[in-house]
Amino acid sequence: MYLSKILIKGPACRNPYEIHKVLWNLFPVDEAADRDFLFRVSHADRNRAEILMQSIREPERSSDKVQILACKDYPLLLIPGQRLRFLLLANPVKTIDDEAGRTKADGATKKCRVPLIREEEQRSWMERKFQHVASIETLVIDPVFPLIFRKSREGRIGKIQPVCFQGVLKVEEPVSMTELIEKGVGPAKAFGCGLLSLARA
Numbered sequence: 001m002y003l004s005k006i007l008i009k010g011p012a013c014r015n016p017y018e019i020h021k022v023l024w025n026l027f028p029v030d031e032a033a034d035r036d037f038l039f040r041v042s043h044a045d046r047n048r049a050e051i052l053m054q055s056i057r058e059p060e061r062s063s064d065k066v067q068i069l070a071c072k073d074y075p076l077l078l079i080p081g082q083r084l085r086f087l088l089l090a091n092p093v094k095t096i097d098d099e100a101g102r103t104k105a106d107g108a109t110k111k112c113r114v115p116l117i118r119e120e121e122q123r124s125w126m127e128r129k130f131q132h133v134a135s136i137e138t139l140v141i142d143p144v145f146p147l148i149f150r151k152s153r154e155g156r157i158g159k160i161q162p163v164c165f166q167g168v169l170k171v172e173e174p175v176s177m178t179e180l181i182e183k184g185v186g187p188a189k190a191f192g193c194g195l196l197s198l199a200r201a
Helices: 016-024 119-129 174-183
Strands: 002-009 037-044 048-055 066-073 083-090 093-097 111-115 134-143 147-151 156-160 163-171 196-200
Touching: 002 016, 016 037, 016 048, 016 147, 119 134, 119 163, 174 196
Parallel strands: none
Antiparallel strands: 002 048, 002 066, 037 048, 083 163, 083 196, 093 111, 134 163, 147 156
């Protein structure tokens, strides 16, 4: 895997959905490729956004508006009992029946995701995500500003309420932990959530 620092300039930096599309363009064209990167906006204003990106493939297609500031190999060498500091911007949600009573074509009630607001719910969500993978020794939960996005084709505006989790964890299952890091944690990965950053404790 690779870790990269990316700089995006212009209107795209104001919309998480557009940031995701711009990052796709850093990679060689491959019609069969699934999204194989995660990202988090580390700093942004109206005209530029600094992005931390984790990817399976190496980004290589910079332009005037999208620059690869740095890129390095990211080997995951995890061992049982290893203690690591972590930082995660995630979208903790639960799935409930559609409140309007809408149904799918087969007659089943549609489901919708709603954000977990209370800290105890957010803490439980985090513990479930790491169950049998790592034990969380310390956990600090901080609210952050909502992410507002627009899907240009549909003209739809949406909102995600992410949460910043940080603390110390202890690795239990290195293989499962590696898979979790590669896949990302929770939903809304296309909007800058799910990237788990690790450092020595």
